[in-house]
Amino acid sequence: MRLIVLSGPPSSGKTSVLRYSLGHLIKEGKRAAVVKLDCLVGGDEKDYKKSGIECVTGLSGFICPDHYLATNIDRIIAWGRSKKLDFLVIESAGLCNRCSPHLEGVLAVSVMDMLSGMNTPRKVGPLLKSADIVILTRGDIISQTEREVFRVRVSEVNRKARVLEVNGLTGQRTLMLAKQMKKAPVLKIKHKLQLRYPMPSAVCSFCLGERRVGEEFAGGNVKLMELPEKSQIRKKKELEV
Numbered sequence: 001m002r003l004i005v006l007s008g009p010p011s012s013g014k015t016s017v018l019r020y021s022l023g024h025l026i027k028e029g030k031r032a033a034v035v036k037l038d039c040l041v042g043g044d045e046k047d048y049k050k051s052g053i054e055c056v057t058g059l060s061g062f063i064c065p066d067h068y069l070a071t072n073i074d075r076i077i078a079w080g081r082s083k084k085l086d087f088l089v090i091e092s093a094g095l096c097n098r099c100s101p102h103l104e105g106v107l108a109v110s111v112m113d114m115l116s117g118m119n120t121p122r123k124v125g126p127l128l129k130s131a132d133i134v135i136l137t138r139g140d141i142i143s144q145t146e147r148e149v150f151r152v153r154v155s156e157v158n159r160k161a162r163v164l165e166v167n168g169l170t171g172q173r174t175l176m177l178a179k180q181m182k183k184a185p186v187l188k189i190k191h192k193l194q195l196r197y198p199m200p201s202a203v204c205s206f207c208l209g210e211r212r213v214g215e216e217f218a219g220g221n222v223k224l225m226e227l228p229e230k231s232q233i234r235k236k237k238e239l240e241v
Helices: 016-029 045-050 065-082 143-159 175-182 230-240
Strands: 003-006 031-036 054-059 087-091 107-113 133-139 164-167
Touching: 003 065, 016 031, 016 087, 016 133, 016 175, 031 045, 031 065, 031 107, 045 054, 054 065, 065 087, 087 164, 107 175, 133 143, 133 175, 143 164, 164 175
Parallel strands: 003 087, 003 107, 031 054, 031 087, 107 133, 133 164
Antiparallel strands: none
16 A cells, blocks of 8 residues: 655645545546544535545544644554555644654655745745745646746755645546655555654643633743843934934
8 A cells, every 4th residue: 555645735726636546546446535634514525526536534623633643543454454545545634834744665746726825935944944845836826837836936945855836626647646656665564663853842831722812821842032132222212213
């Protein structure tokens, strides 16, 4: 079985791209399924079903979806093996630019929406930096110049990744992603999985349910912001005048 982790910010086109890509593999007689990780609400099962793709949804609720993935990865793989799948794709819910769901020895695909802004690649962390393949969507809506600038920004962040522009609405160029999926490493029975990049280290009073805000209620891993003193602000204004 080949395991693939596909991630990206919300509404970047992950599900649409995946439906078409896995559709190509299913037409070749391959058995493929998706485990969709979301936080509060699912709903993509119907869309996958229309494409003949089995989908199981896991809702992380109050837990970070990346932590949810790391905790449940053994169950997910066991389920895929029980189905005798050729391809199992985990579609992760990327909620912040510090997400890091990619695994060592597993094909890592990151989906980026080119409408999100030219500086978006520079603001995204391990989600983009540690990907093997970067899928760019909605490029048909912007100019050729903007597409080229966005690709350059992506390559500045991740020079090793293969970048593919895909149309999630029509499925154009999704066959290229399907071909890359066929090159994904076969997951061995006793494969020891680990993250490519550590997750955010945040165990604080707010993680444990504290609702009152402010420094006096913060405990655990706390990072305080350094702000300029009033005198420094006053001097800066005087210089500007």
